[in-house]
Amino acid sequence: MGAEGPRRQIGGTVVVGVTGSIAAFKAVSLVSLLHKAGYEVEVILTRGAERFVTPLTFQVMARGRVYTDVFREERPEEIAHIAVADRASLFVVAPATAHVLAKLACGLADDFLSTALLAARTPVILAPAMNVHMYAHPVVQDNIARLRRLGYTILEPASGPLACGYEGKGRMPEPEEIFAFVDDVLQGRTVLPIPNSGVPPAPEGANLGSPPASEGGSFFSGKFVLLTVGATQEPLDPVRFLSNRSSGKMGFALAEAALRRGARVVVVAGATSVPPPPGVEVRRALRTEDMLHAVEELFPAADVFIAAAAVADYRPKSVALQKIKKGNRLVLELEPTPDILMEMGKRRRSDQVLVGFAAETENLEANARDKLVRKNLDFLVLNDVSRADVGFEADENEVVLYDRWGGRFTFPREDKRVLADKLLETIAARLAAVR
Known part of the structure; x- marks a missing residue:
């Protein structure tokens, strides 16, 4: 050798x-x-x-x-x-x-x-x-x-x-x-629980109650957490599509944080520029309609639904079967895509937890609170996507979390994986306080 x-x-x-x-x-x-x-x-x-x-x-x-x-x-x-x-x-x-x-x-x-x-x-x-x-x-x-x-x-x-x-x-x-x-x-980038630590297991079907602050609690332990992640793509012709700059980093960070807390995690992912974390089950759905169908299948069994995907709001009304050749002018007629989060807000059970994301550039708080109420959510994470240093494609983010009980929580700029832990900690603590 x-x-x-x-x-x-x-x-x-x-x-x-x-x-x-x-x-x-x-x-x-x-x-x-x-x-x-x-x-x-x-x-x-x-x-x-x-x-x-x-x-x-x-x-x-x-x-x-x-x-x-x-x-x-x-x-x-x-x-x-x-x-x-x-x-x-x-x-x-x-x-x-x-x-x-x-x-x-x-x-x-x-x-x-x-x-x-x-x-x-x-x-x-x-x-x-x-x-x-x-x-x-x-x-x-x-x-x-x-x-x-x-x-x-x-x-x-x-x-x-x-x-x-x-x-x-x-x-x-x-x-x-x-x-x-x-x-x-x-290397300290991910924190895992230690089994055999002397803490007795939760009984079957028990309400796990208020979690320890350091780990966002055991609220997520044994829960089925469903997430949407990444960007959807709406085809224009066989080679072109309408999309956005979402990388999937924030959604995958939330998936990893939920997995560490003992949840079963399934991600319905659009286009992403980063790989999913190990241990997370991923289903790919590039078009908004495909993502809706995947979520519809999984949603009834979910305990928590986190809609972190940047879903296209519009799609071409007709898709060309052949590549559109370059010309002087191209006029596109667009139609709205299905609103996945709105639809799940209508179908939700009272015991399900719904978390949405809002990518905004103006009237930030007003738009966020409107979306929280209009889509029947428990929590809404507000991103200011007009900034280049946070949000889309960046490794860091700075957000505000709103909840249906009037809470407002500000999270300063930091790594998305750290932020994901803090968001789940806050969500678990709020649920323990209001339920």
Whole structure:
């Protein structure tokens, strides 16, 4: 093997648990990425994982210890699975099979991985991978919901072709996506809950009440949060369309913040210039009408609907079948697009929470309050999009949050991911105060 180049010294020990799935081969790449980034990596293989990838492979890629047998104690001065848990800065189980999720949800401990996870006092990230029907099974979904309530972070599997021959949701997120998420956590850019922290789980169906201020509370834990993100595109001909400058950064930041709080998050995304955060289920819908249909399908089951997409207000009345050739003059006849947020405001249940966004350039407060009332919303986030340093395409934003109970909250300019956390904190606190 060739000489290894210098690694950045960033600190932190990542313990990677690998379970018996064909996706175990992806864990090799994840371990390699973590090692190359400068993290100390230790690997735990279940008996099933050993049938797919050998311990030696991980030992070579991690340049660290690999554990397989809970009864094998190489150092008499320590108990191995407890020592691993104590050294860990973060646990990642990738792939996580249905069997391992069930064991962890029930507190079962019969091998090295399960005993180490129960002893862990650090964030734990679980990346499920399995057949689409297995993943959709009610028992598996109940186990995932319970794990989220207990403080485990679940990365939603991706959709696509599966090794079993089926196609659907069940693919483990790509190693690069998991690595980026882990790196954000260990570098302090993302804060995750710590399971096994001594806080009892919320009972089934309980009103979770007022959350701790630091994390926007547990209001979102176990909730289904539906978001629209990005810009819609209304075609003029096969190559041209009407759209806007929305990047999706603010919407994806809100999706990530809700996911960290234990919510199931589904995003209906138009055109975006940034990738979605790991663990978020994304459905693409470029036209406003397509976005409406996707939202209509998902909205009845949603607990919270956040309409962060910049939806086109108008579309060409007719779409040319061939590219329109350049001429002296082109006159377009436009018609209004469906108003997604207005429609959901009419259909909402009293227990649903609706959050809208207003991108304004003049009469800011008057327009925002009018939209809040007219569209039957609980909260309205006002953006001043006349400024070039915040809002569309920028990494930072400065907003005002209005609510239906007369509240007005100003958020100064800051990174959109930080702002997303503060918005959800405020929304959760307001709901706890008025309900």
